[in-house]
Amino acid sequence: MLWKRKGIDFTNYCYLRWAQDSYRAGYKYASKACFGCPSSPKSKIKVGMNTAATRSERDLIARVLAGETELFHELIRPYERLVYVTIFAILKNETEAEDAAQEVMISAFRNLKSFRGEAKFSTWLVTIAMNEARKRLRKAKVAAEDSLDEPGVEEEGDFTPAVLTDWREIPLAALERKELRAKLQEAVALLPEKYREVFVLRDIEELNQEETAAALGINVTLVKVRLHRARMMLQKMLAPYLNSQLPLPVQGKPARGGFFRRWFQ
């Protein structure tokens, strides 16, 4: 593994990951151990004690439907971020994304009885969020760019990634760079809609392939193909920014839990 070669000591990150897990309060990580980390069981217990997710979501839903409507606040709290970020990454407009996120939650409240529990509640919310984002995108006619998309192009894996050699040495420092994060947001917003949707759900929200496929109504193979295309497009778009302005000052604090969410499990 590359991170081993780089000699990163990630034992310190367990707490950070745990903190984020709690912050997300059961969104996805509540039941997940901190893999590869010596204090894994501990963090698992801590998360379990802290999260509202240990109160059965199903139970909460049933009670909301039975008339305890104020419990809806508790039900959605773990997913506030999920819904907002999903929409924001698609629309790239804070005000509109916030308004849309509110509409999604209101819609979820009004339609809660139609949630059958076949999908996960989070996937159900994401589906509503994605539909709301699409609706607004269409309204704004931002989707025009997608008409430039060649049909069938996603079936081919033929592309030329941008070559760079020096940036890879400093991922932690790069995380500290605000302007790089802004560039990333812009690049994501520039992806054609169908690639962006998959990227948002898989790599920002970290839904798994099946959840992503379910939320978008496409099959898993297409999720994989589009995700690959999206990542490669981003690599190409961002490469010029990745190896410029070096060297950077070493950051004082480590990256938050998200840094290790996927790659170092």
Next chain:
Amino acid sequence: MNLECKHVWEHISGYLDKQLDAELLAAIEKHLESCEVCSAILDSTRNILVLTADDRTYELPVGYSDRLHARLKEVMRRS
């Protein structure tokens, strides 16, 4: 199995998601050991994803949660 760079690029996503079968994985790792270009492309892609997953990349607006719950309360009150 000897791979060309172009073939390695096709599997970068699968590699990062640990979805490659053992034979292909071994071939790609062998290629990566000796190919600086592919290693750099792989690492830069991985770093983009690390950056993507960092919570500071996508931050919530200040007061978002309060406004959301206030609006929900209003909706509930009326319904």
